Amino acid sequence: MNDRLNDPLNGAVRTVAFDALTGEELDAWHRLRAANPLLDSPYFHPGFAAALHAGGRAVRVTVARDAGGEVRALLAHHREGALIRPAGWPGADFQGPVLAPGTAFPPLRLLGGGVRAFAFDHLVESGPAFEPWVESRRPSPFVDVSGGLTGYLGRASRSGKDNMAQARRRAARAEREYGAVRFAADVVDDEALARVVELKRAQYAATGVADYFAEPGRRELLTRLMRVRDPGFRGVLSTLHAGPHLVAAHFGLRADGVLHWWFPVYDPAFGQLSPGWMLLRELVAAAPAMGVGRIDLGRGDDEYKRRAKTGEVQVCQGMVTRSPARLALRRARDSMVAMAKASPFGPVLRHAVRQVRGLGR
DSSP: OOOEOOOSSSOOEEEEEEOOOHHHHHHHHHHHHHHGGGGGGGGSSSSHHHHHHTOOOOOOOEEETTTTSSSEEEEEEETTTEEEEETTTTSSBBOOOEEEOOOOOOGGGBBBBTTOOEEEEEEEEEOOOGGEEEEEEEEEEEEOTHHHHHHHHHHHHHHHHHHHHHHHHHHHHHHHHHOEEEEEEOOHHHHHHHHHHHHHHHOOOOOOHOGGGGGGHHHHHHHHHHHOOOSSEEEEEEEEEEEEEEEEEEEEETTTEEEEEEEEEGGGGGGGGGGGHHHHHHHHHHHHEEEEEEEOOSSOOHHHHHHSSSEEEEEEEEEEESHHHHHHHHHHHHHHHHHHSSTHHHHHHHHHHHHHHGOOO
16 A cells, blocks of 8 residues: 655655656656765665565665656655654665655654654654664775776775785685685675685684575575676676685675675684685775676775775665654663673673664554
8 A cells, every 4th residue: 555645845755666666757767876876875776675575575766756757856765654763674774765865855854653752763864854763873985997997096095005005915824725805896696605605604603793695585685695696686696716716705795886885804814814804905906897896895894994094975764653661662772782792791792782683663
């Protein structure tokens, strides 16, 4: 059923399934995204929502029009009972409405028809409309790779330069000890992708982080994205071998000149070589030939991100709701999460935290 409301400018707002969007609405999605530099991440491309929806995880899209009937904004999301979340959650590292610069999206108009809240955790700051519901902000670093490795080294921090130099020396060592080092920037390889998921799940288990791939549909999503060969949007699987060994790999998303660093992994058996840095160095060097000018590393305070980044943007966490009780419950949950992360007993406490993550719904 479509929810029809009126926005403050007297334009219609409707919510429909992704595959019920009209050609006009899809054209508007592409046009609005192309006109707004803040939305160049692959997560804002309709190809990402299409892949999610095709996999059986329903994507709904709220479409807002102006008084003249022209599409001015779209927001893709999933519905979970009375709660909606951005499309791709919890794996979407950039979130928010697709709209032209300077356009205000009415967040409260997302509520209605049984929807009581919209929760976000990587919202791109695109205007003041969401400000009353923002609870915190965190940096999301990126690497400017224009000019390839030479260009990067000219703008990198001392730490970034040092790690790249070490990666070069370790690649030479890997070649001496294991055989020729081979890098593939963008391949379709089911076996390598399965290894990425296997290594990532082992990393989740070792660190006590919730296993993103515990749901089989998410593994299938990566396979589906890997097979997309659209030059404007695609999944990108990059691999690094030393002799016969896959020492590091990465699966990410690409839209035009932006590559999102999504699921990087390395084989712990080769940890002494810092293969993750070796892989990143190869990607930076290959960027011009790939047509990539920026690699988004995603939100997080990982040490390698702090060392590698050339800049960062802010992403927001919060919830749009009319319910004070719901907000209070969410803030209590977030306090517990923060306490678990700060505690020396973090790995134990994180298990308990995961049991109450649903409290914010």
